[in-house]
Amino acid sequence: MTTPPISRDHQGPDIWCEDLVRIHTTEGVEVQALQGLNLTVDPGEVVAVIGASGSGKSTLLNILSGLDRPTGGRARVAGHDLTAMGTRQRIDFRRHSVGFVFQQTSRNLLPFLTAAENVMMPMVIAGRAERRARAGQLLELLGVADHSHRRPTQLSGGQQQRVAIATALANSPDVLLADEPTGELDEVNSAEVLELMRSAATDLGTTVLIVTHDPMVSDHVARTVQIRDGRTSTEVLRRTELGPDGVEREVAEEYTVIDRNGRLQLPPAHVQDLGLHDRVRITREPGHVGVWPNGSVARRAAVEEGDA
Ligand SMILES: Nc1ncnc2c1ncn2[C@@H]1O[C@H](COP(=O)(O)OP(=O)(O)OP(=O)(O)O)[C@@H](O)[C@H]1O
Numbered sequence: 001m002t003t004p005p006i007s008r009d010h011q012g013p014d015i016w017c018e019d020l021v022r023i024h025t026t027e028g029v030e031v032q033a034l035q036g037l038n039l040t041v042d043p044g045e046v047v048a049v050i051g052a053s054g055s056g057k058s059t060l061l062n063i064l065s066g067l068d069r070p071t072g073g074r075a076r077v078a079g080h081d082l083t084a085m086g087t088r089q090r091i092d093f094r095r096h097s098v099g100f101v102f103q104q105t106s107r108n109l110l111p112f113l114t115a116a117e118n119v120m121m122p123m124v125i126a127g128r129a130e131r132r133a134r135a136g137q138l139l140e141l142l143g144v145a146d147h148s149h150r151r152p153t154q155l156s157g158g159q160q161q162r163v164a165i166a167t168a169l170a171n172s173p174d175v176l177l178a179d180e181p182t183g184e185l186d187e188v189n190s191a192e193v194l195e196l197m198r199s200a201a202t203d204l205g206t207t208v209l210i211v212t213h214d215p216m217v218s219d220h221v222a223r224t225v226q227i228r229d230g231r232t233s234t235e236v237l238r239r240t241e242l243g244p245d246g247v248e249r250e251v252a253e254e255y256t257v258i259d260r261n262g263r264l265q266l267p268p269a270h271v272q273d274l275g276l277h278d279r280v281r282i283t284r285e286p287g288h289v290g291v292w293p294n295g296s297v298a299r300r301a302a303v304e305e306g307d308a
Pocket residue numbers: 024025026031032033051052053054055056057058059060213
């Protein structure tokens with residue numbers, strides 16, 4: 001018996017955020033952690049969200065997992081409107097629609113249960129049948145079936161995270177949310193865990209969103225979204241293509257995110273190198289748009305006129 005892929009009962013993307021705003025207020029001081037964030041992740045995609053400390057990653061993850069509510073904007077995960085859910089629906093959502101993997105290996109698993117029992121636990125809570133068989137299949141998928149009888153303290157960090165991923169996938173969630181899942185692992189174990197998470201998600205059709213500050217994670221996913229100042233700023237898409245020599249090679253292309261109002265954030269390096277500040281001139285060119293430092297368009301026109 002193999003693990004059956006999940007079937008969704010909603011249409012459209014698995015994660016959808018529009019103009020998401022979250023303002024934290026402590027002792028009268030407001031911090032705008034998310035400042036109009038837009039993000040769409042389609043079913044089955046495996047995406048890494050990276051960003052510097054304080055850029056808003058954890059805030060985003062807390063909202064997507066139903067733990068926190070946005071101050072403004074809209075968010076939908078696995079077909080559920082996160083701004084309109086009541087307490088009961090939130091519990092159901094967290095139990096069935098999303099799975100979680102945290103950085104701290106100790107936070108993912110119950111120490112007094114074996115690996116197999118840990119994977120079965122969410123199924124017990126959800127009242128799911130054939131728990132033992134499914135736990136076995138998931139542990140097999142994550143390459144730790146041989147350790148199913150061991151308790152977490154008898155497993156390495158990497159093995160614990162694999163069991164944690166199996167546990168998170170136990171109730172066939174549409175979406176798996178992972179917060180720095182490789183933060184406590186060395187490079188070799190990180191790469192292994194990421195690859196296993198990706199292949200398990202691909203086999204099951206699960207959408208995965210990994211939040212991390214580790215740029216190395218990007219090497220293991222087809223899409224990396226960068227958060228800067230509470231907004232998605234750039235994306236890197238990776239694919240393999242056949243070179244002219246017939247050999248497959250990996251191609252990575254960087255894109256800047258543009259919202260539905262046409263707003264985009266220019267890469268800081270361009271802003272600095274070209275001395276862009278205060279205001280810029282936008283010119284429509286054949287097939288693209290030009291961004292010019294203040295005054296440069298008029299100067300260019302004068303030079304061209306002088307040349308004529
Ligand atoms: N509960 C809170 N109360 C007040 N401010 C908060 C709260 N949670 C987060 N912030 C602030 O919101 C901003 C975004 O924080 P967040 O934790 O989402 O960033 P992050 O990208 O996850 O950072 P890190 O990588 O360090 O975990 C930061 O300026 C942070 O200080």
